[in-house]
Amino acid sequence: MSEAQKKIPRPLPRVNAYMNTKPFWDAAKEGKLVIQYCKDTGKPQFFPRPVSLATGKRNLEWRQVSGRGKVYSWTTTYSAWPGHEDRVPYICALVELDEGVRMLVNLLNCNSEEVKIDMPVKLCWEKLSEDINYPAFEPVR
């Protein structure tokens, strides 16, 4: 399907829509993946929350992570979410970062036959707009 045939374009993130996520997107623009850490317990969390999931307090900070991880699970999408029609089939995965959180991401630069659970993957970026670098993962080869 061509871009013109799609009803809507691929959705872009709405930055700061539910809380201050700007630090995440600012870092992404520089090719750095940052996630929240609870400063009291040292525990990481993703997606960004208004409080530490461990303590309920707002003593949080953003820290850059390695961008290394492994596939926890994955699914090959044939019936697209609106705006993704021209990407079919595409792979959505839960990637477990070495730091101990999971992210919902696309797996790029591989096909369904290659993907295995526990397969090592590394961070890569999709440039979705002038301002948005979107995190994705690809196999470590």
Add this chain to the structure above:
Amino acid sequence: MGKRKDIAVIGYGETKVTLRGGRSSYDLAGEVLEQVLNQTGIDKAKIDGLSIAETMSETANPFWGVYMCEHLGLSPTWMQVNGLGGASGIGGIARAAAAIRDGLCETVLVLASDAQSSYKPTEQGAHRHEFQYPVGLRGPVGAFGLLTQRYRHQYKLKDEALAKLAVTQRNHALMNPNACDKLRVPLTAEEYLKSKYVSEPLRMLDSVMVCDGANAVLVTSTENAKKLGAKKMIHPIGYGEITNFKGTDPLADITESGFTVAGPKALAQAGMTPGDIRMIHPYDDFLIAILLTFEHIGFCGRGQGSDFVLDTDLSYKGTLPLNTSGGQISAGQPGLAGGGLNLVEAVRQMFGDAGERQVSDPRNAMVTGIGVIPYGRNWGVSTVLILEQA
């Protein structure tokens, strides 16, 4: 809850499930209210409580519950909108029971009505705009694709067990005139196995079809039920619920659900073990959810769900009848009223009203609810209700 049987379900109503029927949630609810009144012979003025499920089609209106009272001519002294997703139906019974015991009201209509296939759905927003929509996960279908893939990695998932669930429920839907017409056609195991992948390894026939419909049960104290001259009654005797199961564990097992908490709690209240359950009406948004329900509530061990399904007669004539109205997968899912579909069938069976699909000796039933798909984890709400005859 417990064995005291001080709360009673004395009536039920249900519309036919339709695909893009075009009628609103208010209109569908009106049909259900009339059914309940006709069935029980109770005056509408006696209904002084409303426990109503949120919807996909109407809850963008924050006054949905009050509007419903206005449309139905109800003036309750207690009203609650239940936001447990598909688990709202049986969660609504538990809340009604608590309100009745606290003297806030006497007779509660536990109502669910949703025209999801005919109206634009409510936006769920929050983090999804940033961390889900740009990835393109196909909603619940995508989430259950992830869950199924991981389950296959950790345990043995037998396709023939999923096929048996699909065919068993379809056979039940063929006997249910309220099931969606589009789904009231015979299904074979081969057709299930050949069904196309929507989010591999999840097939189209693993999934519900979103429809429109409404259902309700009438709940009161057992004492008041007798005063009202209720013709039939059954009793909730066990209930368990948990929201955001393992919500602080970033590495929680995606294949493990809150039924591991809600199931044992409901059984303990009822003084039962899984072997005591006569029939089960589990929430079935996807076939694998039924398998997990059996495992997590303790009908079989973890990872043994496929063998349990293959070894058990789940038909309405069997040892553990399953979703005898077809479940949501074969009757259609009337949006967030879907959880009430399985609930109403349990009540109908226990009242002896199930016609050609009537279960013999319907002395008790387990009904479950599942609600909401969170980010990267198992489902968000798990509810388990056990009903017993007087």
